[in-house]
Amino acid sequence: MTSALVADSLTKRYGRRTALKDCTLDIPAGHVVGLVGPNGAGKSTLLQLACGLLDPTAGRIEVLGTRPVSGSPRVGFVAQDTPVYAGLTVADHLRMGAHLNPSWDAALAEQRIAQVGLDPNQKAGKLSGGQRAQLALTVAAAKRPNLLLLDEPVAALDPLARRTFLQGLMELTAEQGMSIVMSSHLVADLERVCDYLIVLVASQVRVAGDVDDLLATHHRLVGQRRDTVDLGAGRALVEQSHTDVQSTLVVRSTAPIVDPSWQVDQLDLEDIVLAYMSGAAGNGPDRVLEGQR
Numbered sequence: 001m002t003s004a005l006v007a008d009s010l011t012k013r014y015g016r017r018t019a020l021k022d023c024t025l026d027i028p029a030g031h032v033v034g035l036v037g038p039n040g041a042g043k044s045t046l047l048q049l050a051c052g053l054l055d056p057t058a059g060r061i062e063v064l065g066t067r068p069v070s071g072s073p074r075v076g077f078v079a080q081d082t083p084v085y086a087g088l089t090v091a092d093h094l095r096m097g098a099h100l101n102p103s104w105d106a107a108l109a110e111q112r113i114a115q116v117g118l119d120p121n122q123k124a125g126k127l128s129g130g131q132r133a134q135l136a137l138t139v140a141a142a143k144r145p146n147l148l149l150l151d152e153p154v155a156a157l158d159p160l161a162r163r164t165f166l167q168g169l170m171e172l173t174a175e176q177g178m179s180i181v182m183s184s185h186l187v188a189d190l191e192r193v194c195d196y197l198i199v200l201v202a203s204q205v206r207v208a209g210d211v212d213d214l215l216a217t218h219h220r221l222v223g224q225r226r227d228t229v230d231l232g233a234g235r236a237l238v239e240q241s242h243t244d245v246q247s248t249l250v251v252r253s254t255a256p257i258v259d260p261s262w263q264v265d266q267l268d269l270e271d272i273v274l275a276y277m278s279g280a281a282g283n284g285p286d287r288v289l290e291g292q293r
């Protein structure tokens with residue numbers, strides 16, 4: 001099956017500022033992909049490269065098997081500031097969408113507008129931030145793209161609207177086979193809907209993979225404080241923290257960890273994301289753990 005998105009040593013610089021560095025990814029089609037990372041990590045830059053609004057400085061990116069081209073009907077994109085035309089009504093937006101997109105799904109658009117309670121005669125400039133986001137999302141989804149790229153789509157939505165919207169996304173992938181990549185800081189939401197996760201930190205991909213695999217291969221180890229630890233082959237230390245008496249590690253390992261000197265616990269997705277984000281910030285002690293050497 002064609003990948004939804006492939007990046008090979010993808011790098012983007014704005015002048016002297018590096019926004020993405022050597023990113024390598026291969027996201028299979030048909031997934032709802034969560035893209036997380038701290039502010040300034042490069043999430044919007046990756047999404048804009050994927051929809052052809054930006055060109056790479058180095059490396060390669062392909063979406064749905066081809067180089068991204070801005071305005072492709074196969075790719076829908078909703079930017080962070082959810083752009084709408086202030087002087088046009090909600091209904092005008094749908095008419096324009098129908099006019100510009102051969103695969104426009106009028107029934108889906110009208111049903112979503114009614115479901116989220118938007119007045120078709122209201123000017124977009126008079127909508128609230130959350131209502132504007134709903135309108136932009138409706139227009140993007142009704143294009144029936146093969147890949148939908150969403151930059152923080154739920155940030156402006158109230159909790160009920162968020163839940164409805166996320167359920168809608170799952171239906172789009174399940175019924176239409178649409179691939180979705182969405183950035184968000186709301187990991188609990190992502191945990192509910194995403195089956196693939198990318199963590200970007202400081203312009204680089206720290207981890208990417210199937211959510212079930214990530215959950216199965218990450219472990220929290222808690223035990224007596226130690227200054228050096230031999231994690232053994234095939235294990236990677238993601239994060240470490242220490243008190244005077246206790247060491248806590250987050251470790252990635254495909255094989256189960258059976259060591260009575262550690263209490264080994266499962267992690268949820270939020271724990272994993274936070275471990276990669278804070279592990280990258282280098283908040284561990286000065287000691288080098290054997291598994292890292």
Ligand SMILES: Nc1ncnc2c1ncn2[C@@H]1O[C@H](COP(=O)(O)OP(=O)(O)OP(=O)(O)O)[C@@H](O)[C@H]1O
Pocket residue numbers: 014017018019037038039040041042043044045046
């Ligand atoms: N047009 C631009 N010109 C110069 N630098 C930019 C530009 N756009 C982004 N950057 C820089 O590139 C880096 C990555 O920015 P980007 O917007 O991709 O991050 P992000 O992960 O989406 O952040 P956030 O979560 O805050 O939206 C940041 O250091 C940012 O300052």
